[in-house]
Amino acid sequence: MVCTASDLQGWKDFPKGLRVLLLDGDSSSSAEIRTKLEEMEYVVVTYCNENDALSAISSKPDTFHVAIVEVTTSSHDGNFKFLEAAKDLPTIMISNIHCLSTMMKCIALGAIEFLQKPLSEDKLRNIWQHVVHKAFNAGGSAVPSSLKPIKESVASILHLESENSENDNPVPKELEISSSDDDNDRELLEGSDKYPAPSTPQQKHGMRLVDDGDCQDQLNCLLEKECAEQDGESKSVETTCINSLGEGISQVENTQLPDKEGIKEEENSADGCGAASNDDHEIHDQDIISSSEENKSKACGLGNSSGTKVSRKKMKVDWTPELHRKFVQAVEQLGVNQAIPSRILELMKVEGLTRHNVASHLQKYRMHKRHILPKQDDSSWSHSKDPMRKNCYPQRPVMAFPPPYHSNHVMPVAPIYPPWGHMACPSPSVQMWVSPGYPSWQPQEIWPWKSYPGMYADAWGCPVTPPPHSPLPSHPPQQPIFRFENADAHDKSYGIAFNPMELQLADEEIDKVVIEAISKPWLPLPLGLKPPSTESVLSELSRQGISTVPSQINGSKLLQ
DNA sequence: TGCGTAATAT
DNA sequence: CATATTACGC
Numbered sequence: 001m002v003c004t005a006s007d008l009q010g011w012k013d014f015p016k017g018l019r020v021l022l023l024d025g026d027s028s029s030s031a032e033i034r035t036k037l038e039e040m041e042y043v044v045v046t047y048c049n050e051n052d053a054l055s056a057i058s059s060k061p062d063t064f065h066v067a068i069v070e071v072t073t074s075s076h077d078g079n080f081k082f083l084e085a086a087k088d089l090p091t092i093m094i095s096n097i098h099c100l101s102t103m104m105k106c107i108a109l110g111a112i113e114f115l116q117k118p119l120s121e122d123k124l125r126n127i128w129q130h131v132v133h134k135a136f137n138a139g140g141s142a143v144p145s146s147l148k149p150i151k152e153s154v155a156s157i158l159h160l161e162s163e164n165s166e167n168d169n170p171v172p173k174e175l176e177i178s179s180s181d182d183d184n185d186r187e188l189l190e191g192s193d194k195y196p197a198p199s200t201p202q203q204k205h206g207m208r209l210v211d212d213g214d215c216q217d218q219l220n221c222l223l224e225k226e227c228a229e230q231d232g233e234s235k236s237v238e239t240t241c242i243n244s245l246g247e248g249i250s251q252v253e254n255t256q257l258p259d260k261e262g263i264k265e266e267e268n269s270a271d272g273c274g275a276a277s278n279d280d281h282e283i284h285d286q287d288i289i290s291s292s293e294e295n296k297s298k299a300c301g302l303g304n305s306s307g308t309k310v311s312r313k314k315m316k317v318d319w320t321p322e323l324h325r326k327f328v329q330a331v332e333q334l335g336v337n338q339a340i341p342s343r344i345l346e347l348m349k350v351e352g353l354t355r356h357n358v359a360s361h362l363q364k365y366r367m368h369k370r371h372i373l374p375k376q377d378d379s380s381w382s383h384s385k386d387p388m389r390k391n392c393y394p395q396r397p398v399m400a401f402p403p404p405y406h407s408n409h410v411m412p413v414a415p416i417y418p419p420w421g422h423m424a425c426p427s428p429s430v431q432m433w434v435s436p437g438y439p440s441w442q443p444q445e446i447w448p449w450k451s452y453p454g455m456y457a458d459a460w461g462c463p464v465t466p467p468p469h470s471p472l473p474s475h476p477p478q479q480p481i482f483r484f485e486n487a488d489a490h491d492k493s494y495g496i497a498f499n500p501m502e503l504q505l506a507d508e509e510i511d512k513v514v515i516e517a518i519s520k521p522w523l524p525l526p527l528g529l530k531p532p533s534t535e536s537v538l539s540e541l542s543r544q545g546i547s548t549v550p551s552q553i554n555g556s557k558l559l560q
Numbered sequence: 561t562g563c564g565t566a567a568t569a570t
Numbered sequence: 571c572a573t574a575t576t577a578c579g580c
Binding site: 318 | 572573574575
């Protein structure tokens with residue numbers, strides 16, 4: 001089967017444009033539902049009496065993909081006639097009444113779902129799932145023609161999926177998907193946290209019962225991915241297995257799990273050592289985490305194909321730059337005084353992360369910070385709430401980029417590069433002069449302490465112009481100096497001092513990396529790039545006629 | 561109980 | 571090695 005991206009063109013924005021028949025005698029509720037649906041870019045045709053609706057579907061049976069039908073209390077057959085007539089059309093019954101027998105009757109007659117009014121947006125948004133479900137579930141050729149395009153569309157997506165996984169493609173699948181329909185996935189993702197949950201529990205289980213496992217699994221997989229990407233606001237952290245080394249890719253997935261206990265539970269049962277009487281939670285498949293882990297391990301070819309209950313003992317939090325960014329953001333937001341594990345945890349809103357995780361991280365974070373800012377001036381970080389903090393960059397007019405590119409620019413006295421750059425200026429005031437283009441909420445400081453393999457592309461999801469092949473060699477930590485150029489200088493004057501060895505490197509490669517680094521100061525330094533040494537900064541400054549440098553920059557002593 | 565810290569384990 | 575865990579004092 002040929003499955004090119006063009007196959008998807010047919011319904012690129014899949015749920016959008018779904019044609020919905022709305023039959024509701026109550027004009028106000030009808031209008032409301034219609035509005036909501038149209039906001040979601042569904043195409044709605046409303047009917048207020050059953051006969052019109054019936055004639056519509058009988059004259060043009062392929063017009064609609066899904067129907068939403070009110071169960072009337074007035075007319076006695078309560079639109080059941082429609083339900084019977086529209087067997088091919090996935091039909092959702094809606095009503096004000098809470099009558100179990102009515103509900104059951106509807107379901108028995110083929111309604112795919114019964115919803116109480118008022119309908120939440122989630123419910124409405126998710127109606128497409130029924131359509132897909134029906135498209136796959138209707139036996140073979142019996143798929144109503146209105147659903148065929150959907151089935152094909154989804155099938156081709158699924159096919160792409162499986163192709164990708166066969167290739168043991170190094171590119172995370174998420175990226176594949178997103179690149180295949182790049183245009184609209186933003187929008188899709190906007191509300192994506194609302195997608196994953198089927199409108200009703202019944203759907204999840206019901207589907208499993210009926211469907212053939214393959215499709216279903218793939219579909220779940222797909223749906224999961226649709227919402228997995230959400231970059232800015234990842235909500236859960238995936239704990240990683242020990243092997244995690246291979247993957248620098250962002251390990252956060254948005255799972256929006258209602259019960260936060262998911263991971264925590266597993267922790268104590270982690271190695272299942274003493275407590276044989278483990279929790280019974282495990283048997284529930286409610287645990288999205290586990291399934292995503294499974295996917296992941298499949299992706300890297302480590303998966304044990306048989307055991308569905310993949311190791312629950314992955315409990316190490318991988319502090320990806322992204323996760324750390326959130327951490328720092330939270331710390332900053334709280335101010336150092338308030339930055340205690342529990343609050344940080346709250347602010348981070350990362351699912352599955354425990355207070356212990358945060359505490360441990362915080363501990364390390366503080367240690368490193370303190371190591372960098374020796375006692376001399378701990379006020380630099382202990383009173384970050386102080387509004388006068390903005391003075392912490394007295395050299396501002398001098399330096400071109402808002403804050404020194406990385407906080408590490410301001411070199412500590414120690415010759416070695418501290419793995420944990422200190423926070424350049426923890427207070428929000430720093431944002432005041434961050435140039436408008438920058439995501440000012442983002443902490444200026446990101447730890448370059450960890451070199452993620454493949455982090456250029458993966459950890460941040462977006463292309464960071466990685467050095468295509470040969471990433472810069474990790475050089476011995478003495479020579480290579482990245483001379484940071486300041487504002488007055490023109491762009492071309494940024495330079496790199498090479499030692500002979502490095503001259504062999506393709507200049508363009510380096511330039512690319514440097515440009516990238518300069519233009520995106522919020523990213524960690526790419527592997528191989530070092531922040532400028534104190535000496536180089538100073539000499540550069542003096543070369544430009546700036547001889548006096550404040551003795552204290554950002555709390556770090558530069559001179560004397 | 562929660563926090564911070566250091567030592568220790570994985 | 572980075573992180574978790576533990577232990578201890580507050």
